[in-house]
Amino acid sequence: MFGYNTYMKKIIGFLWLWMIGVGLCFGAxxxxxxxxxxxxxxxxxxxxxxxYQSNGTLYGKVLSTAEHPxxxxxxxxxxxxxxxxxxxxxxxxxxxxxPWIFGLTMDKTGYWSGGSVVNVQDGNIYRCKVIYRxxxxxxxxxxxxxxxxxxxxxxxxxxxxxxxxRQQASALSSN
Numbered sequence: 001m002f003g004y005n006t007y008m009k010k011i012i013g014f015l016w017l018w019m020i021g022v023g024l025c026f027g028a029x030x031x032x033x034x035x036x037x038x039x040x041x042x043x044x045x046x047x048x049x050x051x052y053q054s055n056g057t058l059y060g061k062v063l064s065t066a067e068h069p070x071x072x073x074x075x076x077x078x079x080x081x082x083x084x085x086x087x088x089x090x091x092x093x094x095x096x097x098x099p100w101i102f103g104l105t106m107d108k109t110g111y112w113s114g115g116s117v118v119n120v121q122d123g124n125i126y127r128c129k130v131i132y133r134x135x136x137x138x139x140x141x142x143x144x145x146x147x148x149x150x151x152x153x154x155x156x157x158x159x160x161x162x163x164x165x166r167q168q169a170s171a172l173s174s175n
Contacts (some may be wrong), residue, residue, distance in 0.1 A: 029053065030110050030132040034063070034169040035145050035161040048169030050163070051101070051145070053132070058112045059085065060101030062120075064172035066113060070096045078126040083116060095120050096173060101128055101147070105159075117149050126150055133160070 007078040035049045050065040077091040084090055085102045093099065104115030112130035117128035126149030143163040150156030 002084075022076070027108065029058075029112075029133070030143070031058065031112060031130050031145060034164050036164050036169065037159055037161050040159050040168040045172065048172050049101075050059065050166070050169065054060050054158070056105065058104035058115065059099040060117075061099040062096050063166075063170045064096060066172045068095065068173065070094070072096070073097065074118075074123075076118045077118060077120060078123055081118060081125050082162065084118075091120070091123075101130070104130060105129060109159065117119070117147070119149070126156060127152070 008149075031051050032053060033051060035051060036045050038044070038051060047062050047066060047068050047146075049060050050063055051058065051060045053059070060159040065072070072095050073091070074093050075091055077093075079091055081087045081090060081120050083103050085099050086093065087175045089166050099117045100120060101153050102115055106150070111129075112131075113127075113129040115128045116125050118125050128149040129146075129150070131146040131148070133140045133146055135142050145161040145163070146158050147161060148156055148158040
């Protein structure tokens with residue numbers, strides 16, 4: 001009887017540790033979710049975004065924009081970009097609903113790089129990094145997403161996006 005209880009405790013302990021490990025491996029990365037992009041020059045909200053993973057790759061699509069209706073097309077963009085995740089002519093796609101951030105891979109939890117971001121306002125494509133910055137009560141008053149576009153050798157700019165809900169991220173467009 002004594003051996004059976006010890007054996008059961010070991011099995012239960014192993015299963016408990018295994019469940020925690022599975023949860024850590026397959027839990028959502030903190031960059032995933034809904035965000036409001038903030039223009040770093042004006043401080044104004046520009047768009048609502050959904051950041052999500054598919055098969056270990058990170059994407060970001062626009063859910064709504066602050067200054068344009070939902071049916072605006074990405075006319076300033078080129079017809080195609082290397083690795084763009086949607087088939088078709090990019091400059092004929094709608095700004096809302098298209099993944100403009102794509103191809104990022106996880107370096108560590110909360111830090112993704114190696115992908116691209118397309119600026120739909122001018123059609124330029126940049127290397128992209130996405131870094132989760134948890135609220136610390138100092139520099140980051142709220143959970144923040146740093147989205148950095150670079151042209152090379154670390155030259156680029158960062159925007160700092162604020163965590164939000166699906167409802168808020170989807171509610172900016174006028175139609």
